[in-house]
Amino acid sequence: MGVIEVTNIKVYAYHGCLVEEGKIGSDYRVDLKVEADLSKSAQTDSLKDTVDYVLLNQIVKEEMAIRSKLLEEVADRILNRILKESSLVQEASVWVSKINPPIGGNVEKVTIKMSKKREL
Template sequence: MQHTIEVNGIKLYAFHGCLVEEEKIGGHYTVNVSITTDFSASFLSDELVDTVDYVKINQVVRDEMAIRSKLIEHVGFRISERLKNEIKGLIKSSVKVIKHCPPIGGDVDDVAIIIEG
């Protein structure tokens, strides 16, 4: 069976961007992660070992977002790859990185990328 676990609204302050100002000042980001896996064993066991630990997902996101990248595409890919390597039983994932108030010369709430795999 396939099931989905989502960890949404991981709020972070990070220093991603191509501009020097972004490296110095930083900005607000939100990351949403969706994991497809089989956690049906946890239905009966009620044990964390039989599912995906949300704390692990949150930690992977926080670790990778702390490493500066010019592009949110790059950091999103790194998050996706770590999840593939570190989450036991992962079938597929979706990582959405949202950059709030991007400096793109207009009144824009946010920009986002989604990495699926």
């Protein structure tokens, strides 16, 4: 088993419960960790035998572009797509962070983390 991490994917999106968040938007950071059997790709040196991190980045950007009230809903969509589109991934974790959230205080970011395993 191996691990691939894609960290600090920066996107501008329009998530949140406030109407203003849907109009103004804000900065987000997304981090991914996927676990997969990387032994074959280590031997073949072939992209088709591994988890393509270009695909992972694309999934994040596409799902972050769909407005949601809660970051949990966005994270769940990201995880579902990763497991659907990359059959090698056995488990995935995602951290979605809203930078400078509008919560009435000096807060750098709010982060939610979710994980999913492939059902056997």
